[in-house]
Amino acid sequence: MALSRVCWARTALWGSVVTPGPFVTRRLQLGRSGFAWGAPWSSKLHLSPKADVKSLISYVVTKTKAINGKYHRFLNRHFPRFYILYTIFMKGLQMLWADAKKARRIKTNMWKHNIKFHQLSYREMEHLRQFRRDIAKCLFLGIISIPPFANYLVFLLMYLFPRQLLIKHFWTPKQQTDFLDIYHGLRKQSHSEILSNLERVIPLISDPGLRWHLTDLCTKIQNGTHPAVHEILALRECFCNHPLGMNQLQTLQMKALSRAMLLTPHLPPPFLRHRLKTHTTVIHQLDRALAKLGIGQLTAQEVKSACYLRGLNSTHIAEDRCRTWLGEWLQISCSLKEAELSLLLHNVVLLSTNYLGTRR
Helix, strand or coil: CHHHHHHHHHHHHHCCCCCCCHHHHHHHHHHHHCCCCCCCCCHHHHCCHHHHHHHHHHHHHHHHHHHHHHHHHHHHHHCHHHHHHHHHHHHHHHHHHHHHHHHHHHHHHHHHHCCCHHHCCHHHHHHHHHHHHHHHHHHHHHHHCCCCCHHHHHHHHHHHCHHHHCCHHHCCHHHHHHHHHHHHHHHHCCHHHHHHHHHHHHHHCCCHHHHHHHHHHHHHHHCCCCCCHHHHHCCHHHHCCCCCCCCCCCHHHHHHHHHHCCCCCCCCHHHHHHHHHHHHHHHHHHHHHHHHHCHHHCCHHHHHHHHHHCCCCHHHCCHHHHHHHHHHHHHHHCCCCHHHHHHHHHHHHHCCCCHHHCCC
8 A cells, every 4th residue: 555655646746657567556456446455544534532532422412402402392392381390490400500600619719818708799799698598498498308209299399389499590480570579578567566566665765866766757657658868877876775776676576577587587586686687787798798889780680689688579669769779778778887787677677668659
């Protein structure tokens, strides 16, 4: 074969001056026929093993996508309702996985550079806060599915009780609106109780001026008036000492405030107080980070989520109104010290009850 290549090269260079002999001609004919030398060489024989692996992987991925597409079309054609649930479930898994990877990057950066939670940016703090709540809900599902064959029961429970057992990634758009309305209705049930408890402790306040301000504020809210920022800030001293300081709150008030914050009230008083204090501190840290970032930098969805977290049912309120309300909240929050966080906790009721006629 090497000799035949040499002869062909000479022919190409010098034309027909030199012609191969009979022996070489015979070898060339055998080489072309493949009788003595096998099949003609293929370009694939020159590929490296790494290129072959890449080609194989690409082929498998292409086939998998094609089969997956056929499977989706089959489900959509024959089981349309199940296909909707299946699509939402798969997208929810993808979003949860993306959230987990982002949370891991944030935590890794915190450990690497020795950064505390309150030193993060607003979006990083909010992502970690929400991811922790989502994981806690998913962890409960994982625990109850541990016994043998319990996973089948878990799937049935998830289908029957999506609001209680699933996170928002696995809700349909309609369910997101409906479930947020339901949750807000549950926390609004505690608003009247919180205001009644405030009125009950007014005689225990030593300062006559503060007693009058708090009485006037409670009366305005119960009559459907939205309070001004300066009216709420005038009561700062009431909420840093007895009887409305964070460490002096009564058990009934803490249970009502827990329901207003969508936290479980079924805990012993020390745990209730610790959880309320921790939750309020996180919101205060988020407020400072948000004030540094600026409300104008938030998207419409981020603004509505921030308002809902702080007690306002923003699902049916225009974006500009939500930004206005969030600005009022930040003005109050950023004026408070750590010892006055009880006022921020009660502000969930004081500032949100009558905003734009939301009281029903």
